[in-house]
Each structure stands twice: as structure tokens, then as C-alpha cells.
Amino acid sequence: MTCDQQRPVPIPSALITLLLGMALVLAGLWVGYNVSLLPIDASSNAPVYDALFKVLFSIGSILFIGIVGLLIFSLVRFRRRRGDSSDGAAIEGNLPLEIVWTAIPAVVVLFVGIYSYDIYERMGGMTPLNDHSAMHSSQPVGEHHHHDDAPGQKQAIMASSTSAPAIAADQEPGRVWGGIGVNSPQAQTLTVDVTAMQFAFIFHYPEGNIITGELHIPADRPVSLHMEARDVIHAFWVPQFRLKQDVIPGQPTQLSFTATRPGTYPIICAELCGPYHGGMRSSVVVHESADFDAWLSKNTPPAPATVASSVSNPTA
Amino acid sequence: MTLASPSDFQTSPQSSPDQGGPRGLQPQGWLRYLSFSLDHKVIGLQYMVCGFLFYFLGGALAGVIRTELASPISDFVSRETYNEVLTLHGTVMIFLWIVPVVNGAFGNYLIPFYVGARDMAFPRLNAVAFWLIPPAGILLISSYFIKGGSAQSGWTAYPPLSLTTPALGQVIWILSVLLLGGSSIFGGINFIATILKLRRPGLKMMQLPMYCWAMLGTSILVVLSTPVLAGTLILLSFDIIAHTGFFNPALGGNVVVYQHLFWFYSHPAVYIMVLPAFGLVSEIIPIHARKPLFGYTTMVYSIIAIVVLGLVVWAHHMFTSGTPPWMRLFFTIATSFIAVPTGIKFFNWLATLWQGKIALNSAMLFACAFIVNFVFGGITGVALAQVPFDIHVHDTYFVVGHFHYIVYGGTVFIIFSAVYHWYPKFTGRMLDEHLGRLHFVLTFIGFNLCFAPQHWLGLNGMPRRVAEYDPSFTTLNQVSSVGALLMAVSTLPFLINVVVSAFRGEVAGDNPWKALTPEWLTSSPPPVENWIGEAPLVTHPYGYGTPADRLDLQLVTAEQIWNDPKP
Numbered sequence: 026m027t028c029d030q031q032r033p034v035p036i037p038s039a040l041i042t043l044l045l046g047m048a049l050v051l052a053g054l055w056v057g058y059n060v061s062l063l064p065i066d067a068s069s070n071a072p073v074y075d076a077l078f079k080v081l082f083s084i085g086s087i088l089f090i091g092i093v094g095l096l097i098f099s100l101v102r103f104r105r106r107r108g109d110s111s112d113g114a115a116i117e118g119n120l121p122l123e124i125v126w127t128a129i130p131a132v133v134v135l136f137v138g139i140y141s142y143d144i145y146e147r148m149g150g151m152t153p154l155n156d157h158s159a160m161h162s163s164q165p166v167g168e169h170h171h172h173d174d175a176p177g178q179k180q181a182i183m184a185s186s187t188s189a190p191a192i193a194a195d196q197e198p199g200r201v202w203g204g205i206g207v208n209s210p211q212a213q214t215l216t217v218d219v220t221a222m223q224f225a226f227i228f229h230y231p232e233g234n235i236i237t238g239e240l241h242i243p244a245d246r247p248v249s250l251h252m253e254a255r256d257v258i259h260a261f262w263v264p265q266f267r268l269k270q271d272v273i274p275g276q277p278t279q280l281s282f283t284a285t286r287p288g289t290y291p292i293i294c295a296e297l298c299g300p301y302h303g304g305m306r307s308s309v310v311v312h313e314s315a316d317f318d319a320w321l322s323k324n325t326p327p328a329p330a331t332v333a334s335s336v337s338n339p340t341a
Numbered sequence: 342m343t344l345a346s347p348s349d350f351q352t353s354p355q356s357s358p359d360q361g362g363p364r365g366l367q368p369q370g371w372l373r374y375l376s377f378s379l380d381h382k383v384i385g386l387q388y389m390v391c392g393f394l395f396y397f398l399g400g401a402l403a404g405v406i407r408t409e410l411a412s413p414i415s416d417f418v419s420r421e422t423y424n425e426v427l428t429l430h431g432t433v434m435i436f437l438w439i440v441p442v443v444n445g446a447f448g449n450y451l452i453p454f455y456v457g458a459r460d461m462a463f464p465r466l467n468a469v470a471f472w473l474i475p476p477a478g479i480l481l482i483s484s485y486f487i488k489g490g491s492a493q494s495g496w497t498a499y500p501p502l503s504l505t506t507p508a509l510g511q512v513i514w515i516l517s518v519l520l521l522g523g524s525s526i527f528g529g530i531n532f533i534a535t536i537l538k539l540r541r542p543g544l545k546m547m548q549l550p551m552y553c554w555a556m557l558g559t560s561i562l563v564v565l566s567t568p569v570l571a572g573t574l575i576l577l578s579f580d581i582i583a584h585t586g587f588f589n590p591a592l593g594g595n596v597v598v599y600q601h602l603f604w605f606y607s608h609p610a611v612y613i614m615v616l617p618a619f620g621l622v623s624e625i626i627p628i629h630a631r632k633p634l635f636g637y638t639t640m641v642y643s644i645i646a647i648v649v650l651g652l653v654v655w656a657h658h659m660f661t662s663g664t665p666p667w668m669r670l671f672f673t674i675a676t677s678f679i680a681v682p683t684g685i686k687f688f689n690w691l692a693t694l695w696q697g698k699i700a701l702n703s704a705m706l707f708a709c710a711f712i713v714n715f716v717f718g719g720i721t722g723v724a725l726a727q728v729p730f731d732i733h734v735h736d737t738y739f740v741v742g743h744f745h746y747i748v749y750g751g752t753v754f755i756i757f758s759a760v761y762h763w764y765p766k767f768t769g770r771m772l773d774e775h776l777g778r779l780h781f782v783l784t785f786i787g788f789n790l791c792f793a794p795q796h797w798l799g800l801n802g803m804p805r806r807v808a809e810y811d812p813s814f815t816t817l818n819q820v821s822s823v824g825a826l827l828m829a830v831s832t833l834p835f836l837i838n839v840v841v842s843a844f845r846g847e848v849a850g851d852n853p854w855k856a857l858t859p860e861w862l863t864s865s866p867p868p869v870e871n872w873i874g875e876a877p878l879v880t881h882p883y884g885y886g887t888p889a890d891r892l893d894l895q896l897v898t899a900e901q902i903w904n905d906p907k908p
């Protein structure tokens with residue numbers, strides 16, 4: 026169609042647009058930072074996650090309110106009046122405008138991408154999952170010294186100065202699969218073996234040779250779960266830790282995190298695993314450090330005595 | 342190229358459209374809808390009615406799910422049955438409702454008109470493609486009644502679970518999905534051939550209505566990715582039947598490989614479900630807003646971009662499967678960038694509305710609600726694409742909320758919009774507007790009640806695919822179930838409307854919306870082979886608004902419309 030009759034799109038006066046835009050941004054930020062949709066945070070991972078969530082929620086609110094507002098405005102303002110059977114303006118496009126709204130999502134997405142990459146790093150997600158560093162732990166995982174960074178990073182970058190617990194070395198060297206927050210096993214890390222099966226999680230503490238159906242861990246100490254699935258895929262999820270990891274048969278998997286807030290939280294299987302999938306739930310009890318030691322010694326089987334005091338026991 | 346004289350474009354058939362011609366031997370009247378008809382319009386409506394029947398079945402299954410979830414304990418059906426119902430629901434909705442209807446039904450009905458052809462490129466293949474669907478659907482449903490029951494491993498059928506659930510049901514599921522995939526590939530080939538090769542002489546690609554571009558992109562995705570699904574499922578069936586070990590870790594297989602192959606199809610599949618809806622909405626909005634589609638060229642490029650990017654984002658479904666860090670990063674970035682072409686499309690639709698003369702009828706209400714719902718689902722989608730975000734909500738009700746905002750709030754809303762829009766063309770009669778608005782209001786409220794709370798549930802600890810849940814989630818689940826009930830109720834006015842209007846509806850005339858796209862420039866319903874005389878050359882399918890003397894279509898002679906003297 027010809028463009029000779031194009032009229033310019035009437036854009037409301039610049040001032041009103043500006044004010045509306047500012048109000049929109051403020052409203053979005055207000056929603057993002059004041060509406061709380063998440064459960065309590067109980068791991069060093071969680072506050073980092075929540076920061077990302079707030080940013081995404083704010084951006085999302087701005088976009089959603091803005092677009093829906095514009096839509097409703099158009100529907101009201103440009104509704105067809107009774108008796109009017111004429112057509113609207115014959116505007117077929119506007120290159121500068123189209124460039125603008127290519128740029129807007131591109132910039133938003135770029136910002137979100139870079140920011141979430143940063144979050145991901147702070148959660149330890151970029152830690153290389155090198156089989157050898159995990160298995161033999163002879164090479165340090167990272168040499169950064171960003172001590173001022175979020176706590177989640179700490180366990181991720183702590184170089185392993187000591188040798189790994191025997192439990193790891195005992196396994197076949199090969200690929201280890203891991204989720205966010207992976208770190209290599211180290212002395213102060215509490216290692217727990219997790220077996221996922223239809224329809225339960227079984228926890229084994231090499232340190233003390235305890236077997237439980239409920240996970241007990243100390244607060245503020247890195248925990249490393251060495252997970253294996255016996256039958257089908259399961260997924261280990263603690264909403265309050267903001268952590269989830271599939272446990273896949275045939276793939277020894279590691280998940281590392283540090284709990285921060287004492288309390289009892291649900292462990293939920295998040296991957297469809299059969300009829301009782303919905304019932305495959307357990308709890309994680311986060312103890313104060315001293316309480317945990319008490320729990321450990323109370324539940325450690327008395328015999329053989331040597332096992333209880335040894336740091337690790339390779340036989341699972 | 343010879344152009345016919347204006348009198349050839351008369352839209353009312355002089356003789357019964359069903360007589361004579363090469364199709365003369367085919368059944369007439371309503372019986373042809375049960376026949377192996379080669380007429381693209383008959384096939385389109387066959388897809389449509391068949392799709393709606395499966396939709397109601399899938400909806401009933403959803404009703405079972407929401408009833409079970411109205412209480413936190415497993416008390417309505419057995420846990421095994423629950424998983425069967427869940428699997429059937431997903432499979433029916435995706436493979437027997439959305440994909441056949443947005444592609445097969447509207448594609449077959451509209452594409453030949455849009456390219457100015459009398460039928461699809463391969464009419465027999467077309468009929469075969471449709472007639473694969475009912476047997477495949479019946480096969481799938483019948484597996485519910487066999488010993489051991491139907492498949493229980495979800496529509497994703499992840500091994501090793503799918504290797505351990507009752508084998509016969511799973512194998513029948515695979516067989517039926519293979520048939521449906523085959524149907525979809527036949528359809529895809531046909532659309533590509535029709536759009537590229539059957540265009541009326543003189544009609545350029547960049548003059549095609551947008552739905553053609555959407556279907557071209559979709560069909561390319563179908564043809565590239567569906568064979569991968571087929572191969573994967575065949576391997577899976579070998580694992581089940583012949584105890585091979587492709588995906589069985591106990592026999593040295595690898596289950597993550599299955600996930601890659603599965604999602605290599607199934608992420609593009611979500612675009613197979615929405616791109617055609619994007620196309621349909623691009624037809625509907627300009628007509629009821631009386632304005633040209635804004636930014637035609639950028640719309641075309643954004644479809645191309647979505648197709649290309651859609652092929653390289655699949656592993657965002659596997660962020661918790663132990664994929665290596667670089668891979669997570671790559672798929673985060675690729676997925677996020679789909680938001681750019683998608684965003685362009687939405688801004689263009691909004692710009693189409695701007696300064697229009699918007700008739701807020703049922704078709705338009707559903708189309709505008711589609712924008713609202715899809716923007717919501719797109720925002721949660723971009724959030725889900727961020728690995729750290731996804732780790733927490735993957736496989737939870739958050740994801741269930743997200744994709745229902747996309748598939749239901751997006752595609753299903755557009756299917757309804759499209760039915761209100763094209764029903765006059767299908768039948769020659771209008772749908773009732775009052776019932777239509779009632780349908781819209783109930784659907785919109787029910788939909789949001791049902792799926793909005795699920796985001797919160799997922800964030801706070803409710804995993805998906807469960808028959809029982811923590812009692813603290815009861816209230817919101819009940820809200821969701823009430824929403825589902827409202828959605829079920831909302832289909833009643835729709836059904837009544839569609840059935841009653843077919844006999845009593847106001848006579849529509851050939852072009853009740855005064856539209857410029859070619860399907861409206863023939864009689865309603867159109868004759869076999871679409872036009873008496875030569876197909877029109879529509880070079881400006883969105884030419885609303887200019888020039889003034891063209892506004893009243895009644896006065897327009899075909900020559901004025903088709904032979905625009907200006908470039």
C-alpha cells in the first residue's frame with residue numbers, strides 16, 4: 026500500500042510519556058522488591074537466588090504492567106464507535122520504532138543474561154566438573170580470592186588442600202555429574218552418601234557410619250552429597266535451599282551447599298519416578314554445629330569402635 | 342500471466358459447487374466429512390472437529406487431575422491411574438489437539454486460499470495425514486483398557502521409568518505418537534510444497550498473509566525435528582521390547598542422551614504449537630482493528646529467527662540433569678534471545694491496534710487476552726531460561742503454570758479466537774456474540790484462577806506430576822481446581838453456540854468482516870476448488886485504510902482490488 030497518506034502516530038506528549046514510564050518502573054520495582062513469593066532462605070545459595078529473583082520479578086512486572094496497560098489503553102481509546110465503519114490509519118510500519126523495540130528486549134535479555142551469569146558464578150555453577158579434581162582432588166579447583174563475594178562462592182572456590190575422603194577415591198574414576206555449587210571434597214566438608222530409590226532417599230554418613238532416612242546436617246559447614254539412583258531418575262530438591270539436582274542411574278552425582286538457617290525443611294523428589302512419586306518426601310534437619318556433633322555421636326553405631334572415630338569409611 | 346475479468350470473481354456459485362470437476366465422484370453433503378475427501382477445506386474441518394473431540398477428552402482427563410488435587414491426599418483415583426491420566430492428558434492435548442488444530446485444521450483450510458491455489462500440493466498425502474490421526478488417537482485411548490493400563494511415564498517418557506512401567510501400554514503410546522508424528526511430517530511437507538510451489542502466478546513471498554510465513558517456519562521445524570523424535574522413540578521401544586540397552590543404564594545405556602534427543606524435538610514442538618497461533622493472530626487483529634499489520638517485514642524476519650533459535654535451545658529442559666556448565670550457559674543465552682524476535686512480534690501487534698478502529702468482538706477479545714497471557718508466560722519463560730532460576734523451579738508447578746500460560750493462554754485462546762473469526766467462512770453463518778462473550782469471560786477468569794496460583798505453588802515446594810502434596814498447599818490447589826471447573830463450564834456456551842448457529846445463526850454473507858485476505862473473497866462456504874473462475878491476486882492482504890475509495894468492499898470490483906496500479 027502506498028504511504029503517502031501516512032499520518033504520524035500520535036505519541037502523547039513527551040512529558041506524560043516520561044512520567045508514565047517512571048511510574049511504571051517504580052511500580053515494577055516496588056512489586057519486585059515487596060511482594061514476597063519465595064519460601065524462607067536456608068542455604069548460602071538462597072539469598073543469592075533471591076537477589077536474582079527480585080531483579081527478574083521487577084523487570085517482569087515492569088514489562089507486564091507496561092504491555093497490558095498499553096493494550097487496555099488502546100482497546101479503550103481506539104475502540105470502534107457505533108456507526109463508524111471506516112478504517113484506521115494506514116500505517117504499515119515505522120522502522121525507527123521497530124528498531125527501538127528490537128533493542129528493548131535485546132538489552133533486557135543481555136542484562137538479565139549477564140546478571141544471571143554472575144549469580145551463577147557466585148553459586149559455584151561454573152566450577153569445572155573435572156573428574157580428576159573431584160575424584161583425586163590433586164588440583165585446586167579455583168584460585169580466586171573474592172572473599173567479599175557472596176557466601177555461596179566460598180565453598181565453591183575453596184581449593185582443596187587436603188586429600189579427598191577415601192569415599193571419593195574409592196569410586197571408579199570417571200565423570201562426575203553435578204549441579205550448582207559443586208566443590209571438590211575437602212576435609213571440613215561433611216560428605217553424605219545419598220541413595221535415591223523408589224520411593225525414598227537413604228542417607229549414609231561415612232563419618233560415623235550412620236544410615237538414616239532423614240538428612241541431618243550442621244549449619245554453616247559445607248555439605249557434599251554424593252548421590253546415586255538405584256532404579257529410575259529422581260531429583261533431590263530442598264525449596265528452602267533453592268537447590269535441585271537430578272539423580273540419574275548410572276551417573277554418580279554431586280551436590281554441594283552450605284545450610285545457614287537451623288530448622289527442618291522438606292526434601293522433595295522432583296522427577297516423576299513412579300506411582301508413589303508424590304509421596305517421596307523426606308526432611309532435612311539443619312542443626313547448630315554443636316547439636317549436630319551431638320546428633321552424630323548419639324547415632325553412631327557403637328561397634329566397631331574404630332569406625333566411629335575415623336574420618337571416613339569407604340565401605341558404604 | 343493472464344488476469345481474469347472482474348466477472349470471474351463473482352463470489353456466489355452459479356451451480357452447486359459440489360458437482361463435476363475431478364472431485365465429482367466424492368461423497369456430497371455432510372457425508373464427505375467422514376470420507377477420504379481430497380478437498381483441503383473438508384480435510385481442514387475434519388482436523389478441526391476431530392481435534393475438538395480430543396480436546397474435550399483431554400479436558401475431561403484434566404478434570405480428573407484437578408479433582409484428585411483438590412485434596413492433598415491421593416483419594417480420587419489410584420496412584421497408577423493418576424499417572425496414566427496425566428500421561429494421556431499431556432499426550433492428547435499436544436499431539437491430538439494443539440498440533441493438529443493449529444497446523445492441520447487452519448493450515449489446510451487457509452493456506453491454499455492464501456497462496457491462491459485450488460488445493461494443497463499433495464491432496465492424497467493430505468488425506469492420509471489426517472486419517473492417521475483418528476486411529477492413532479483411538480489406539481492411545483484404548484491402551485487405557487488393556488492389562489497393565491496405558492503409559493505412566495508422562496508425555497516425556499523418560500527412561501528408565503518408561504522401561505519399568507507396564508510395557509504394553511508404553512509401546513502402544515510410542516506407536517501412537519509415531520503415527521501422529523508421521524501425520525505431522527506429511528502435513529509439514531505438504532505445507533512447504535504448497536507455499537513455495539503453488540503460489541498463484543504474480544504473487545510474491547513478501548505479499549503472503551503472515552499465517553503462510555508462520556506455517557512455513559513451523560513446517561520446517563516439523564520436518565527437521567519430528568524424525569529425531571521418531572528415531573528416539575523407536576530406540577526406546579527396542580529397549581522395552583527387545584531389551585536392548587540404548588537408554589538403559591543397567592545395560593550400559595545413557596538416559597541423558599534420551600533427554601537430549603527428546604528435547605531436540607520437543608522444544609521445537611512448543612514452537613510448532615505457537616508459531617501457527619502467531620500467524621493466526623496476525624490475520625485476526627488487522628481485520629478487527631481495521632489497520633494494516635504493523636511491520637510486515639520484521640514479522641517475517643522474526644519468524645525466521647524464532648525457527649533458527651528454536652532449534653538450538655532444547656537443553657534448557659535439562660539444567661538439572663548434570664549438564665556441563667558451558668552447556669548450561671550456552672542454552673541460557675540461546676533461550677533468552679528467543680525473547681527478542683518474540684518481543685518484536687508482540688510490539689508489532691500492539692502497534693497494529695494503535696490508532697485502529699477496534700471492534701471488541703469475541704474473536705478480538707480472545708486475541709487480546711492471548712497477548713496478555715502470552716506476555717506473562719513469556720516473562721516466566723525468560724526467567725526459566727536462567728540456569729540459577731530454573732534450578733529451583735524446574736519440574737515444579739511453576740513450570741506447569743508457565744507452559745499452560747503459553748499453550749492454553751496462548752494457543753488455545755487463539756484457536757477460540759480463530760473459530761469466532763472463521764466460523765462465518767466455514768458455515769456461512771455467524772456465531773452468536775452474546776454467547777461468545779460469555780464464553781470469553783468464563784474462560785479468561787477460569788484460566789487465570791487455575792494457572793496463576795500454580796506459580797506460587799511451584800516456588801514454594803510443590804513438584805509437578807504428583808497425586809498428593811503437602812497439606813499446606815491445599816487452599817491454592819482448590820482455587821486452581823475451581824478455575825478448572827470454570828473452564829469446563831465455559832465450553833458449554835461455546836458448544837451450544839457452535840451447534841445452534843450452524844442451523845440458526847445469522848446468515849453471514851461472503852465477507853462479514855470486510856476483510857481483504859483471499860479466503861473472504863469467495864462465497865461462504867467456498868465452493869470446491871475455492872473460486873469460480875481464476876484465483877484472485879491479492880498483493881495487499883492488509884491494505885486497510887488506503888485509499889479511501891476502497892473502504893467499502895461492496896463497491897469494489899475485483900479489478901480494483903487485484904490490479905493495484907500503484908507499485
Ligand code: HEM
Pocket residue numbers: 497610611612614615657658676677679680683718719720721722723725726727731734735736740743744747748752
Ligand atoms: C518466550 C519463550 C519461552 C521461553 C523462554 C521458554 C522457556 C522454557 C524453559 C526454560 C522451560 C524449562 C523449564 C523447566 O522444565 O525447568 C520451559 C518449559 C516448558 N515450556 Fe517454555 N518457554 C517459552 C515458550 C514456550 C512455548 C511457546 C511453549 C509451548 C507452546 C512452551 C511450553 C513449554 C512446556 C510444555 C514446558 C514444559 C516441558 C516439560 O518439562 O514437560 N514454552 N520453557
Ligand SMILES: [Cu+2]
Pocket residue numbers: 222223224258259260294295296297298302305
Ligand atoms: Cu523419586
Ligand SMILES: [Cu+2]
Pocket residue numbers: 607608611654655657658
Ligand atoms: Cu523448551
